[in-house]
Structure formats: C-alpha cells, structure tokens
Amino acid sequence: MTINPYAGSPSSYVSEPAAAPYSIVELMPGVRNLCEYVRLVPGERVLLLMEHTVDPVVVQAIAAGAAFRGADVRILSVAPFSAGGWDRDAPLQIETAAFHEADVVISGTWWGEVHTAPLFFDQIKSRSSRFLSLHMTATAGALLTGGRLPAEVFYALLRRALRQLSGAGRIRVTSGPGTDVTFSGLTFDPDPGALRPGDWRPFPYGGANFWPADTEGVITIEDSTVTGVPEEPVRLTLEGNLVRKIEGGSGAERLRRYAPEGFYMRHGLIGLNPKVRIAGGTQFEREKHAGAFYCGIDGLTGGEPVTTGPGFAHCDCQMDRPTVTVDGELFIEQGRLLLLDEPEIQEVAARFGPPEVVLDDNPVMILPRRYAGLPA
Structure with a gap:
C-alpha cells in the first residue's frame, strides 16, 4: 500500500473540522480579499450558493463581509453537488433561477458547479453575473491561509x-x-484580474x-x-x-x-x-x-x-x-x-510586509493578518 501524507485529507465538507465561532474574526482578512476580488459594490445582489454541509461560520463570515460593503445578500442552502455528472439529471431549477437574478454568485460547493450542465461555463458566460467558486475551499482553513495572500x-x-x-x-x-x-x-x-460580468474564477x-x-x-x-x-x-x-x-x-x-x-x-x-x-x-x-x-x-x-x-x-x-x-x-x-525568488516579485510583496514572510511557501505558516491585503 502506498503511504502518502495527504491520505487523510477531507473527502467532503462533512469531513471538514468545524471552526470555533470566534474564529470568524480571523477569517475576515480572507473575506476582505474575496470581496475585493469580485469587485463588490454597494447595492449589488449577492447570492451565496452554499451546500448544506458548509460550516456556518464560513457562511456567516462571507455574508457579513458582503453586507458590510452594502450588498443585498441572500443565502441559498442547497444539496451537495455530485462529481462528474454522477447525478446529471438532478433538478437545479431553484439554483439556476437564483443565479440568473444575482449580480455576484459566491458558490461553496465540494465538487464544483462546473460538473453540472445548468451551471457549466457556457451558462455562466452567457449571463452578466460574476461567479466566484469556492470549489472545496468554503472552509475556515482556506480563508485563513490562501485567502490571505x-x-x-x-x-x-x-x-x-x-x-x-x-x-x-x-x-x-x-x-x-x-x-x-x-x-x-x-x-x-x-x-486579467478581478472579476467582470460573465467571469468564473476560483478562490483562493x-x-x-x-x-x-x-x-x-x-x-x-x-x-x-x-x-x-x-x-x-x-x-x-x-x-x-x-x-x-x-x-x-x-x-x-x-x-x-x-x-x-x-x-x-x-x-x-x-x-x-x-x-x-x-x-x-x-x-x-x-x-x-x-x-x-x-x-x-x-x-x-x-x-x-x-x-x-x-x-x-x-x-x-x-x-x-x-x-x-x-x-x-x-x-x-x-x-x-x-519565481518566488525573483526581485520583481519580492518588490511587490514588500508593499505588504517583509517579502521573506509574504512569499514564504511553508504550507503550515499562516500569513500574519497585518500583511494580508492592506499595503504596509
């Protein structure tokens, strides 16, 4: 049997550990970066399309960040999506209708909406919504780490x-x-950068x-x-x-x-x-x-x-x-x-904090929040 250090990685949101309620404070730097990435502006209609099994603390953090920016936030809790069309005939009329009415969709799914025909890329590109996918990443861990860059x-x-x-x-x-x-x-x-109408992007x-x-x-x-x-x-x-x-x-x-x-x-x-x-x-x-x-x-x-x-x-x-x-x-x-060692990259990182900290690729060292998005 092959021994692999990642063999214990989660297989669904159900197997992800729950975040402590007060950890919402530590998720907000990642949420701030998320909101800036979707170019969220006051008055926009934001749909949080979240599977039933996503940690409520994560949903609350994203909803609070969007509401703080003046968005009109709606949260739709949906059944988990299946991988690879395993359930390709699943009715998604409610999900699709809500998506069509939103300016911004923030999707917290495990297998990803891209495995389904009604929410495939061609459908997303035909609409004016900006679609941000937290594909397996609607977790406290993802917002706390990669979301902080x-x-x-x-x-x-x-x-x-x-x-x-x-x-x-x-x-x-x-x-x-x-x-x-x-x-x-x-x-x-x-x-080219932050989302435009019809764009689909992953986050982090x-x-x-x-x-x-x-x-x-x-x-x-x-x-x-x-x-x-x-x-x-x-x-x-x-x-x-x-x-x-x-x-x-x-x-x-x-x-x-x-x-x-x-x-x-x-x-x-x-x-x-x-x-x-x-x-x-x-x-x-x-x-x-x-x-x-x-x-x-x-x-x-x-x-x-x-x-x-x-x-x-x-x-x-x-x-x-x-x-x-x-x-x-x-x-x-x-x-x-x-590329992490190149001077031009180090120069950009230095706007936010010590480059040796901002660019350190040690996967267990969390970026301090003071270096997580606001120029130093």
Whole structure:
C-alpha cells in the first residue's frame, strides 16, 4: 500500500473540522480579499450558493463581509453537488433561477458547479453575473491561509509566469512517484484580474491554467477526484492527448468505470499561491499551492473530446511536489516555484510586509493578518 501524507485529507465538507465561532474574526482578512476580488459594490445582489454541509461560520463570515460593503445578500442552502455528472439529471431549477437574478454568485460547493450542465461555463458566460467558486475551499482553513495572500502579489506572480509560459512550446512535468508527461500546443488563460460580468474564477486565487493540444507520457496519480489517494499506484499513459492505458488495481478500475468511453486531457494548472495549505488541505486547495501541479482529464463524448459542454466525467489529478521545465528551463524544482525568488516579485510583496514572510511557501505558516491585503 502506498503511504502518502495527504491520505487523510477531507473527502467532503462533512469531513471538514468545524471552526470555533470566534474564529470568524480571523477569517475576515480572507473575506476582505474575496470581496475585493469580485469587485463588490454597494447595492449589488449577492447570492451565496452554499451546500448544506458548509460550516456556518464560513457562511456567516462571507455574508457579513458582503453586507458590510452594502450588498443585498441572500443565502441559498442547497444539496451537495455530485462529481462528474454522477447525478446529471438532478433538478437545479431553484439554483439556476437564483443565479440568473444575482449580480455576484459566491458558490461553496465540494465538487464544483462546473460538473453540472445548468451551471457549466457556457451558462455562466452567457449571463452578466460574476461567479466566484469556492470549489472545496468554503472552509475556515482556506480563508485563513490562501485567502490571505494579497491579490496584487498573486497577480504579480501570474503576470511573470505567463511571460514565460505563454510563448512556450513544451511543458514537461515529472515527479518522484513516476509522472513524466509533456504538454504542447498550449493555450493559457490570460486571467486579467478581478472579476467582470460573465467571469468564473476560483478562490483562493491559485495558478496559471492552460489547455494543451497534445499530451504525451505517463501520469502517476497521487490523488484524484475518482480515486482519492490510491492504495497502489495508478498510471495513465497518454498519446495524442488521449488516455490510451489505465493501470493500477482497484483505482484503475474505478477510473475506467467512471468514463467507459475513455478520457482526454482537458487542462492543466501550475500553482502560484505560496500561502495555500498542503498538509490537511483538500485537493482543490493543494492544487493552488506555489509549486504544485494538477491536470484534468475529461470523459469522451461519443468517443470524441467535446470542450463546449461538461464531459460529465471530469477527473482532476494532483501532484504535490513536481519538477516542471518550460522548453527545457527549470520552472519548479521538486515543488519549489523558482519565481518566488525573483526581485520583481519580492518588490511587490514588500508593499505588504517583509517579502521573506509574504512569499514564504511553508504550507503550515499562516500569513500574519497585518500583511494580508492592506499595503504596509
């Protein structure tokens, strides 16, 4: 059996520890950053779309932060969403109607609204709402850690990363457990900053997202939507951007069952947020940690990749401590994002506090609140 330090990470909001009521005070720096990120202004209609199992302290913190800014806040408690279209015919008329009437939607779901057709990206982009997703991150831990990083620091990192990544021909990802995969034909999400009408973004802000035209090599799953942390290594062999082989005991069988028609590589993400948790964090927190990497394989539809709608079998695969090269140049070394040491990044971080504190990627050290968003 594979021993992995993240094997005890939560599997739903039910398994997340509850926050003490007074901890709402410590969540407010992250909530302040959240409200600024969605460009919240007085009088806007804000919908908090929260699963029944989200910690009430987290819901209260976000609602209070939005109300303090003069927003008209509504809280809709909904049944948990299922992963990958497992319950694709679930009626979501109430959720959809409420979304259509909101200026801002703050969604606290575990598997993410992007797994459902009525709230898929094409539907979000067709509306004027600004949609912020706390996908597995509607937790006190996420607001207390990754949510505290000032947006200006994250976007300095993202702009610097995209200068190097956008023109790249190939990205190679390797890891200790055995991943060795190369992506090419890359299209990057430019992510221009705070939300605009029709935008969908995750929070805490996390990384550089891309879509490859071709993927070649082997991925060894360390954690995934379908397998969790597998009991024995699960290996995916990719050729021509398609998953050609899945190996590895019961985890491999569960993956094959999840998408009987097969998988293709839909997207990847390079983590850039040094304050996001690793130990004890959910998969969708850890993916955002500076120096982490994850990629999403999606189910084929009629034997073909279809990117305009949900694949209904989306499976994200996490790598916590990879090494990443960009056209042969080292970009991440065994989980250490090298951009954190660059002078231009240090200069931006210094506006908020000591750069060695603001940019420290120790995943268990919480950023002091005085450095969490207001320039020093």
